[in-house]
Amino acid sequence: MGSLTPGFHGRxxxxxxxxxxxxxVTEDFPVLSAGPTPRVDTATWQLDxxxxxxxxxxxSWADLMRLDQEEPTVDLHCVTRxxxxxxxxxxxxxxxxxxxxxxxxDFALVGAYGGYTTNxxxxxxxxxxxxxxxxxxxxxxxxxxxxxxxxLVPHLYLxxxxxxxxxxxxxxxxxxxxxxxxxxxxYGDPWREQRYQGD
Amino acid sequence: xxxxxxxxxxxxxxxxGWQVATLVDAWAESPSARTLVLDxxxxxxxxxxxxxxxxLTAPDGYTAERSYSIASAASPGTASSVGPETVPDAxxxxxxxxxxxxxxxxxxxxxxxxxxxxxxxxxxxPVGGWFVWHxxxxxxxxxxxxxxxxxxxxxxxPLTAMIRARRAAGSRVPFRLLYSVRRPEDRLYTRELGVxxxxxxxxxxxxLYTRSAPLDARREPGRMTPADLxxxxxxxxxxxxxxxxGPTGFVEAAATMLLALGxxxxxxxxxxxxxxxx
Numbered sequence: 001m002g003s004l005t006p007g008f009h010g011r012x013x014x015x016x017x018x019x020x021x022x023x024x025v026t027e028d029f030p031v032l033s034a035g036p037t038p039r040v041d042t043a044t045w046q047l048d049x050x051x052x053x054x055x056x057x058x059x060s061w062a063d064l065m066r067l068d069q070e071e072p073t074v075d076l077h078c079v080t081r082x083x084x085x086x087x088x089x090x091x092x093x094x095x096x097x098x099x100x101x102x103x104x105x106d107f108a109l110v111g112a113y114g115g116y117t118t119n120x121x122x123x124x125x126x127x128x129x130x131x132x133x134x135x136x137x138x139x140x141x142x143x144x145x146x147x148x149x150x151x152l153v154p155h156l157y158l159x160x161x162x163x164x165x166x167x168x169x170x171x172x173x174x175x176x177x178x179x180x181x182x183x184x185x186x187y188g189d190p191w192r193e194q195r196y197q198g199d
Numbered sequence: 200x201x202x203x204x205x206x207x208x209x210x211x212x213x214x215x216g217w218q219v220a221t222l223v224d225a226w227a228e229s230p231s232a233r234t235l236v237l238d239x240x241x242x243x244x245x246x247x248x249x250x251x252x253x254x255l256t257a258p259d260g261y262t263a264e265r266s267y268s269i270a271s272a273a274s275p276g277t278a279s280s281v282g283p284e285t286v287p288d289a290x291x292x293x294x295x296x297x298x299x300x301x302x303x304x305x306x307x308x309x310x311x312x313x314x315x316x317x318x319x320x321x322x323x324x325p326v327g328g329w330f331v332w333h334x335x336x337x338x339x340x341x342x343x344x345x346x347x348x349x350x351x352x353x354x355x356x357p358l359t360a361m362i363r364a365r366r367a368a369g370s371r372v373p374f375r376l377l378y379s380v381r382r383p384e385d386r387l388y389t390r391e392l393g394v395x396x397x398x399x400x401x402x403x404x405x406x407l408y409t410r411s412a413p414l415d416a417r418r419e420p421g422r423m424t425p426a427d428l429x430x431x432x433x434x435x436x437x438x439x440x441x442x443x444x445g446p447t448g449f450v451e452a453a454a455t456m457l458l459a460l461g462x463x464x465x466x467x468x469x470x471x472x473x474x475x476x477x
Contacts, residue, residue, distance in 0.1 A: 003219055005255040005320055007313045010263050011305045022254075022264045024305070031447045031471055034329050036454035036464050081264055114464060144451060182328040196326070 018075075019083055020190035026082040031144045034178065038114040038164050042148050047132065048167045051103045059097070064132065064149070067092045072131060074154035076161075077190035089152055091133030094125040105170035109177060110151055113164040118177035119186065120153065120160050122170060129155055132165060157188040157195070217254060220322040222314055223293070228387050232353060233311045234270065234297045239322050242292045245273055247360035248331035248442070248470075251294065251324035255306060265306045268356045268444075268470075269325065271295035272363035294322075297387060299353035330442065330470045332361045334368035344440050344466075347433050348376040349423075349453045351445020352385070357470065358444055359388050366398040374402040375439075377431055379423050379449060381410040405431040423449075425456045435461035444470040 014025050042061040049057045059067075070093050076084045109119045124130065134141055134149045141147030146163025153160045159179050180186050185194040193199060224236035250268045271294060300311040314320070332346060348358040355378050362374060380386050386393075392404045405417055407427055412420045418427070433439040441462060443453045450471045457467050 003256065003319060003321060004258065005309075006315075006318050008255045008257050008263075008309050010255070010257045010261050013261060022262065024263065031451070033469065033471075035469055036458050036467050037451060038464075080266060144447070179329075183326070 017085060020077055021193045022195075023077055023081055023083040023190065026084055028082075029084060029087075029145065030078065030080070030082055032078065032080060032159075033144075033163065034116070035114060037143050038112075039143055040113050040148055040164055045148055047097075047149070047165065049098065049101055049170065050167065051101060051170045052105045052172050053103075055102070057101055061148070064092060064134070068096050070131060072133075072152070072154075074152070076154060076158055078158040079184065079188070079195050083190075088137055089131065089133040090135035091131040091149070091152065093128060094130040094132070095128060097132060098126065101170070103170045105172055107171045107174045109169040109171060109175050110160075110162045110165060111167040111169065112162045113166045116162060116164070116178050118160050118162050119175055119180055120156065121174075121187070124153060124156065124160075125168075129153065155189075157185075157190055159184065160188055217321045217323045219319050220294070221319050222316050225314070225316060228297050229385055229389075231311075231385070232297055232299045232387055234295060235310065235314070237294045237296065237320070237322065239292050239294050242294060243325070245269055245294075245325035246328075246331040246333060247273060247364035248357045249325035249327045250357070251296070251322050252326060253306070253310075254321040254323075255309065256321070263306050266326065267296045267298060268360070269294060270297045270356045270360055270363075272360060272367040297353065297356045330357065330444070330468050332364070332440065332442065334364050334370040334372070342440060343372065344438050345373040345375070345433050347439040347441045348374065349428075349432075349441065349443040349445075349457075350376065350378045351449030351453070352380060353387065354443075354445030354449065354470070354472070355380075355387050355392075356444075358442060359392065361442065362392070362399065362402055365402070366396065369398070371401055375432055376402070376404045377407060377423065377427060378404065379407045379409060379445070382408065383411070383413050403431070423453060423456070425460060428453075428456055428460060432460075435463075438463070438466060441467045442470075443467065445472075447471045 045061045047059045069090055071090050073086055073088045076087055105122055108122045108125055109117055111117050130153045132149050133152045149165055150163045151161050151165045183197055185196055185199055188194050220237040220239040222235055223238045226234055228234045250266045252264055252266050254262055254264045256262045298307050298310045301307045350358050358376060365374060407423050408416055408420045409422050410420055441457055443450050450469050454467055454469055
């Protein structure tokens with residue numbers, strides 16, 4: 001525990017909810033990104049999965065819509081300290097998307113329209129833990145929140161859930177993404193408060 | 200963008216440790232904002248645009264953490280080597296923050312109203328290596344491009360740190376700041392940014408009032424428009440480095456206007472805070 005801050009009492013503590021250390025609850029849906037919001041037309045939208053051998057699998061918007069759709073309701077935890085409970089999404093599980101992709105890779109580097117990248121272990125994309133989502137709270141995902149489609153990996157800090165997702169590169173060796181090169185944690189588990197390198 | 204961030208990553212090391220800082224001075228910057236001067240022993244220096252994490256601990260052990268942009272220039276004594284790679288303990292240990300009081304805000308109301316000179320608080324940082332301007336190319340070539348700063352409300356804080364760093368370094372890089380603020384009384388750093396400051400030749404400041412403007416304002420009250428950017432900003436052809444900071448609504452609108460005016464997406468860096476506002 002840290003040193004006491006004289007005269008600080010804080011808000012009433014949230015009851016009955018699971019809040020990771022250092023986080024607070026918000027009802028809003030704050031927006032964070034490092035640059036302008038890309039506007040991506042679903043008519044030209046494409047998602048590529050590139051394996052470690054260079055084999056490429058591609059999905060158009062229509063392809064994505066034809067896959068089995070799931071409706072996860074999950075809690076979000078942003079490294080800037082807000083957490084939002086019970087968000088409702090619709091999209092395709094990475095288990096479905098990657099089912100027929102042959103790979104021995106252990107890592108993934110996710111790329112986005114606009115140039116953003118983020119890395120994570122492939123195991124964290126599989127096993128019902130990650131989705132490509134296109135609908136939030138019953139409506140098409142707004143561009144400021146990553147629409148038309150973003151990655152959703154709710155068990156990690158939200159910067160891993162790349163907005164405007166464009167590609168997933170499967171790799172034998174880990175390679176840091178945008179924020180990870182700038183000092184943020186390679187894994188980003190909110191329950192272990194892995195915000196920055198060395199946490 | 201990727202190669203740039205790789206280079207920055209090599210020189211921006213985050214120091215994960217928390218340390219205890221002491222409030223050594225404070226003053227009202229506006230009726231709703233307060234500047235805090237913290238003494239942070241062993242502060243490694245910082246680049247303008249970076250922020251710090253603050254941690255507050257209540258008597259029952261409850262903690263709250265928040266990030267605040269740094270308002271001060273890096274280190275006046277180390278202006279030729281601005282950046283977090285500055286040798287620890289070599290530079291001053293003072294760090295200035297300006298905290299905008301958010302109604303009902305758990306941390307900002309404490310910092311603006313209750314936090315007293317002599318009190319301590321836990322700090323770690325500096326944090327963030329993307330939304331920064333380096334007045335002297337410390338590890339890479341100097342970026343000689345003009346700089347366009349677009350501030351919404353208290354988003355002016357890290358942008359003012361860039362102006363201060365320019366001044367401290369004796370840089371001649373041309374700067375233009377467009378500062379959108381509701382009313383005259385909401386302005387921060389009014390004197391410093393209002394009258395040409397010694398060392399600020401080449402820094403042009405335009406205040407855009409959204410609700411009510413003084414008689415000598417450059418235009419009628421209203422939100423920032425493409426015409427404002429065309430009149431008071433830089434043409435896209437000059438390839439300015441653009442830094443946009445403010446509430447989400449402001450940043451979205453400003454970044455969209457910059458793109459429409461032909462600015463390269465990779466030249467536009469954004470930093471947003473809080474829920475949607477103006």
